[in-house]
Amino acid sequence: xxxxxxxxxxxxxxxxxxxxxxxxxxxxxxxxxxxxxxxxxxxxxxxxxxxxxxxxxxxxxxxxxxxxxxxxxxxxxxxxxxxxxxxxxxxxxxxxxxxxxxxxxxxxxxxxxxx
Amino acid sequence: xxxxxxxxxxxxxxxxxxxxxxxxxxxxxxxxxxxxxxxxxxxxxxxxxxxxxxxxxxxxxxxxxxxxxxxxxxxxxxxxxxxxxxxxxxxxxxxxxxxxxxxxxxxxxxxxxx
Numbered sequence: 001x002x003x004x005x006x007x008x009x010x011x012x013x014x015x016x017x018x019x020x021x022x023x024x025x026x027x028x029x030x031x032x033x034x035x036x037x038x039x040x041x042x043x044x045x046x047x048x049x050x051x052x053x054x055x056x057x058x059x060x061x062x063x064x065x066x067x068x069x070x071x072x073x074x075x076x077x078x079x080x081x082x083x084x085x086x087x088x089x090x091x092x093x094x095x096x097x098x099x100x101x102x103x104x105x106x107x108x109x110x111x112x113x114x115x
Numbered sequence: 116x117x118x119x120x121x122x123x124x125x126x127x128x129x130x131x132x133x134x135x136x137x138x139x140x141x142x143x144x145x146x147x148x149x150x151x152x153x154x155x156x157x158x159x160x161x162x163x164x165x166x167x168x169x170x171x172x173x174x175x176x177x178x179x180x181x182x183x184x185x186x187x188x189x190x191x192x193x194x195x196x197x198x199x200x201x202x203x204x205x206x207x208x209x210x211x212x213x214x215x216x217x218x219x220x221x222x223x224x225x226x227x228x229x
Contacts, residue, residue, distance in 0.1 A: 032214050032215050034217055036220075042222060042223075043119075043206055043208075043220035043221050043222045043223050044158075044206070044208075044220040045220070046217045046218070046219065049215070049217055051215040052215075090158065094214045094215075095214065102160065102163060102170075102171060103148065103160070103208075103218055104160070105150075105157070105158045105160075107157045108157060108158070
């Protein structure tokens with residue numbers, strides 16, 4: 001069975017500084033990895049995904065993520081954080097199993113960007 | 116496309132009452148997911164459908180919960196009878212077929228059972 005861990009409940013960063021939100025995964029087959037963001041009282045919004053190919057994936061709002069197969073990680077990064085990036089971030093993995101295509105989400109990491 | 120549409124956005128009901136949550140997926144999507152989000156348990160998958168057929172309902176808490184997808188453009192999640200511990204935000208999401216495709220989420224239904 002697949003699983004996702006986000007080791008930090010909360011990440012604080014100053015505006016303009018680089019940010020990293022960590023994610024590690026466990027999956028038996030090929031990992032398809034996703035990042036989502038959730039703003040207050042809103043649904044989850046898709047940011048980016050890794051399917052295959054280049055390990056560095058670029059997504060919406062200047063975010064990118066690096067897939068590292070040996071470390072089973074898919075950390076979300078941004079070179080310069082904005083206050084408006086403050087939100088809840090979810091990493092997810094999808095695997096083809098006997099049941100078909102199911103998403104498994106991590107517990108979420110709350111990012112606070114301080115002005 | 117208007118995205119995934121859920122109704123109602125907010126629902127307050129008394130314990131013991133039946134609650135029905137509704138979802139219209141994005142046209143052309145053939146996978147539909149129901150999730151529940153709480154502070155204590157985070158985001159939990161309740162059930163998902165592929166081509167209108169329930170594939171995995173192992174996340175449905177108990178027999179009080181049921182979900183249907185009578186056609187490709189509509190799904191319901193019903194709780195009968197509702198209990199205070201069912202209070203949560205319920206999300207519906209849809210995606211195209213294929214495990215490399217992302218899911219698109221609705222705005223959610225905030226359910227409060229008093």
